[in-house]
Amino acid sequence: MSDPLHGVSVFVEAVDAGGFSAAAAKLHLSRSAVGKTVARLEERLGVRLFHRTTRSQSLTHDGQVFYERCLRALAELRAGEALLESGKQEAAGRLRVSMPVLFGRRCVAPILRDLARAHPKLELDLSFSDRTVDLLEDGFDLVIRSAGGNGMGAGDGLTTRRVSQQRMTVCASPAYLRKRGTPRTRDALAKHDTLAYVRSGQVRTWLFPQEDGTNAEFVPRSRLRLDDLEAIADAAVAGMGLAWLPCWLIRDHVRDRELVRLLPDSPGLLFDVHALWPATPHLPVRVRVAIDALAKGLPPVIK
Numbered sequence: 499m500s501d502p503l504h505g506v507s508v509f510v511e512a513v514d515a516g517g518f519s520a521a522a523a524k525l526h527l528s529r530s531a532v533g534k535t536v537a538r539l540e541e542r543l544g545v546r547l548f549h550r551t552t553r554s555q556s557l558t559h560d561g562q563v564f565y566e567r568c569l570r571a572l573a574e575l576r577a578g579e580a581l582l583e584s585g586k587q588e589a590a591g592r593l594r595v596s597m598p599v600l601f602g603r604r605c606v607a608p609i610l611r612d613l614a615r616a617h618p619k620l621e622l623d624l625s626f627s628d629r630t631v632d633l634l635e636d637g638f639d640l641v642i643r644s645a646g647g648n649g650m651g652a653g654d655g656l657t658t659r660r661v662s663q664q665r666m667t668v669c670a671s672p673a674y675l676r677k678r679g680t681p682r683t684r685d686a687l688a689k690h691d692t693l694a695y696v697r698s699g700q701v702r703t704w705l706f707p708q709e710d711g712t713n714a715e716f717v718p719r720s721r722l723r724l725d726d727l728e729a730i731a732d733a734a735v736a737g738m739g740l741a742w743l744p745c746w747l748i749r750d751h752v753r754d755r756e757l758v759r760l761l762p763d764s765p766g767l768l769f770d771v772h773a774l775w776p777a778t779p780h781l782p783v784r785v786r787v788a789i790d791a792l793a794k795g796l797p798p799v800i801k
Contacts, residue, residue, distance in 0.1 A: 503571075504538075504539070504542075505535045505536065505538060505539035505542075506539070506568050506571070506572070507572070508521065508525065508527075508532055508535040508536065508539075509535075509536055509539055509547065509564075509565070509568065510565065510568050510569065510572060511524060511525055511532075511637075512532060512536060512548075512555070513557060513561075513565050514635065514637060517554060517555055518532045518533050518536070518555060524637065536548065543564070545558070545560040545561075545564075546558050546560065546561070547560065547561035547564060547565075548561055576778070576782075577778065577779065577780055588617055588619060588783070589613070589617040589619070589620045589783050589784040589787045589788070590617065590619035590620060590783070590784060591619070591620070591621065591782070591784050592621040592623060592639075593610075593620060593621065593622055593623065593639050593640065593784045593785065593788060594623040594625070594637060594638045594639045594640070595610065595622070595623070595624050595625065595638065595639065595640045595641070595642065595788070596625045596626075596627060596631045596633070596636070596638045596640075596641045596642070597624070597625070597626060597627075597641070597642040598626070598627075598628050598642065598643070598644060599626045599627065599628050600726075600727055600728055600747070601642075601644060601744075601746075601771075602624070602626050602642065603626060604746070604747070605746060605796055605797055606642055606792065606796070607624060607626075609791050609792055609795040609796065610622055610624065610788060610791070610792075612791070612795075613787065613788060613791050617784075617787070620784055625638070630643075633656060633774055633775070633776065634655060634656075634776060639775060639776075639782070639784070639785050640773055640774070640775050640785055640788055640789070641773070641774045641775070642661075642771065642772070642773055642774075642792070643771070643772050643774060644664070644769055644770070644771045644772075655776060655777050656774050656775065656776060656777055657774065657775055657776070657777045657778075658772045658773065658774045659772065659773050659789060659793070660770050660771065660772050661771055661772065661773045661789065661792045661793040661796055662770075662771040662792070662793070662796035662797070663768050663769070663770055663771065663799050664744050664745065664746055664768070664769055664771060664797070664799065665744070665745045665765075665766040665767065665768050665769075665799055666704075666705070666742055666743065666744055666745070666766045666767040666768075666769070667742070667743065667744075667745050667748070667759045667760070667761075667766040668681075668687070668704070668740055668741070668742050668759070668760045668761050668766075669734060669740070669741055669742075669743060669748055669751075669752070669757045669758060669759050669760060670690075670734060670737075670739070670740045670741070670757065670758060670760060671734060671735055671736070671737045671756060671757055671758070672755065672756075672758060673737040674691075674734075674737040674738070674739065674740075675758060677737070678690060678691070680758075680760065681740070681760060681761070682761075683761070683764075684706055684714060684716060684761065684764060687704075687716055687718075687740065688716075690739065690740050691720065691721075691722075691738065691739030691740065692718035692719065692720045692739050692740045692741070692742075693718070693720055693722055693724065693730045693733050693734060693738060693739045693740065693741045694718045694719075694720040694722065694723040694724070695723075695724065695725070695727065695730055695742070696723045696724065696725045697725060701717065701718060701720075701723065703715045703716065703717050704716040704717075704718060704742040705767045706764055706765075706766075706767065707765055707766075707767055707768070713767065718740075718742070720739065722738055722739065727743060727744070727747060728747070730743060731743055731747055731748055731751065731757075734748075734751075734757055735751055735756045735757060740760070745759075745766070745797075745799075746797040749797075768799065771796065773788075773789045773792060773793075775789070
């Protein structure tokens with residue numbers, strides 16, 4: 499008796515990815531292997547699932563009907579697996595996580611690596627990107643987002659949990675401050691060289707919380723504009739001007755006295771870091787332990 503699920507996950511991935519080549523890349527298979535798997539599935543079912551051309555594949559009517567049924571079946575299988583996993587403490591299986599590039603590399607990935615060491619059956623598939631990913635469409639189990647980074651918002655079919663808060667601060671090198679003086683108020687920032695952070699062609703405004711709940715804004719006007727926070731930190735260490743950066747990024751520079759935090763009487767902007775995952779009545783152990791590890795291990799708010 500043939501396995502009714504054989505080839506189904508590959509077929510669904512081919513649809514979700516938009517083609518055999520993209521599915522092959524996600525599944526770590528060759529394009530030929532994906533095409534042969536789908537062809538065998540079509541032969542077993544006795545229908546054509548895809549219209550094929552030399553450049554693209556699109557679903558037939560039968561393919562669309564079958565795809566919708568496959569999605570429901572796979573969802574039930576995942577729920578069943580999660581239910582069985584819920585009584586276990588060991589995380590196992592593949593965990594696909596998307597995270598911002600710099601925060602992910604510096605703060606998130608080390609925690610997940612430690613988690614993998616503690617759970618030998620856990621497989622990690624980590625993606626570093628500052629774009630806003632579609633968790634469901636892109637097939638991630640977990641996405642880490644920051645309000646100050648690549649956007650927030652749970653959306654339909656998603657669950658979210660705040661796993662950390664981080665603070666922004668104005669800083670400069672001791673050499674720069676000896677040369678140009680130390681700004682004591684926000685108004686004094688306009689008299690100094692600043693390092694501007696640019697995203698999507700726009701200079702990011704520096705924000706400072708007010709007692710009434712609003713944020714005071716400062717628009718840095720700079721001859722040095724960069725689209726990478728780490729490069730801004732390096733420029734600040736080199737004495738090129740004032741920078742507005744997350745405390746987790748500069749804490750080692752502050753410890754080594756390469757940078758000085760400024761405006762101690764003006765609290766820095768707090769931003770939330772959230773974990774998002776597909777809403778499900780039975781959260782897989784591998785996802786739950788990852789969320790708990792991040793909530794426990796991400797850098798605490800620096801006052």
